[in-house]
């Protein structure tokens with residue numbers, strides 16, 4: 001059974017007489033232990049989708065099943081109980097400004113009726129997990145963005161949830177803090193086996209920690225699959241745009257259409273060596289770089305380059321073997337690559 | 338120097354003024370605080386929007402607030418007499434003070450609660466908090482400094498109104514100022530009562546501001 005199952009989800013907002021279809025016919029299955037990315041441009045409906053998962057937003061049509069339970073049939077009280085099994089963190093952290101760090105982490109337990117003393121023991125434990133044990137007396141206004149998000153994560157984990165929903169959890173943070181938060185999430189997923197759903201508009205977040213991804217465009221699910229597959233071979237325009245940025249999408253294909261193209265993929269060990277300049281120096285022949293890109297895929301730096309090489313078949317063969325000796329993966333480029 | 342009799346009278350005036358101000362503020366909040374919570378909860382962005390309830394309370398509040406206090410005081414004489422048994426003196430003044438203050442307090446409380454970050458409420462909902470828990474554990478707690486500022490302002494306002502009621506025999510310092518300063522041309526007594534009112538007002542403001550700064554954890 002999937003941990004989260006979304007079936008034919010539709011959400012329509014009515015404002016001042018006219019209706020906005022925020023989500024249309026979304027079908028998704030998120031498995032136990034997944035780090036599932038949901039990516040899309042601003043206004044695509046990501047927040048609405050993630051808020052539907054814990055029924056903060058009631059679907060207009062369709063079903064949400066958590067561990068097989070259709071949330072539609074739960075009473076208000078049962079629904080609140082269910083929500084306490086689903087942690088959530090936000091772009092703006094949403095900490096209680098008038099409570100200190102420790103009391104913030106205790107808060108969901110207090111709501112759940114856990115005794116204060118017990119709650120504090122649990123909260124201290126969690127603050128250790130997120131590396132903030134020395135900040136328990138501090139107030140949110142005294143913390144940095146990254147620290148606030150750590151408190152929010154500790155708070156979301158307080159009730160021992162099975163699922164953690166993250167709505168743009170790193171969008172307000174600088175790149176360095178973003179990676180530290182992402183590795184914390186990865187650690188949590190790994191150590192506690194919590195299923196994590198990550199909403200973002202940044203592909204880098206998805207490639208860094210997610211194993212699966214869904215792409216939402218204009219309220220519709222346009223592509224879904226493993227991160228590797230989608231990164232290597234995006235099908236939808238939205239996916240291409242999110243992976244390569246707007247400009248590359250409009251690069252005329254003709255540019256690549258010579259017969260002498262090769263695609264080389266760098267892995268971590270070779271990514272930082274000046275292979276191309278060495279190649280040119282060695283063979284004294286022109287080599288054009290048609291496309292180049294480096295990414296972090298699941299923690300590994302992976303680069304991709306498309307080169308146009310000389311017509312001469314012998315030189316070409318020598319070049320390929322040279323590149324392979326350097327530890328690169330070399331493939332020929334055909335038209336539908 | 339002032340005669341002992343006058344000093345005695347002024348002391349009683351201070352006592353009556355404080356009595357009226359404190360009792361009417363507390364009673365005002367007993368009615369106004371739930372009213373404000375109800376306004377916030379049923380309001381457009383509240384926990385449970387309800388146009389009908391909101392409009393009704395909103396309408397009543399606005400009506401009462403648009404009647405000048407002195408006129409309200411006079412309009413309410415029969416009602417006051419019914420409750421207190423007489424229509425003059427400090428205890429009697431508390432009735433119109435409370436009726437004037439409650440809708441005002443309701444509005445002040447509503448606007449304090451409206452300032453609470455929607456995201457924090459959303460976070461509490463995501464943890465499974467009920468509306469009651471959100472009101473008591475999130476809204477009223479997160480808004481506490483703003484609520485206290487409102488409380489200070491309201492107390493100052495009621496101090497002023499209690500003095501105003503002196504013109505119709507309301508008791509307290511205002512009453513003394515009117516009786517001696519206005520009817521008997523004892524300017525010195527009037528000046529002293531006014532000075533006393535200003536001092537009391539300043540003390541209320543000072544304590545209020547101190548408490549608010551001490552309790553606010555948002556910026557440091």
Ligand SMILES: Nc1ncnc2c1ncn2[C@@H]1O[C@H](COP(=O)(O)OP(=O)(O)OP(=O)(O)O)[C@@H](O)[C@H]1O
Pocket residue numbers: 013014015020021022040041042043044045046047048049201
């Ligand atoms: N409460 C609401 N009432 C009316 N319309 C809404 C509401 N919430 C969202 N919408 C609309 O639904 C659409 C999707 O919004 P949503 O917030 O889910 O987008 P998003 O993908 O999270 O965008 P962003 O990246 O900017 O956060 C938007 O057109 C938005 O205006």
Ligand SMILES: [Mg+2]
Pocket residue numbers: 046047048168
């Ligand atoms: Mg959003």
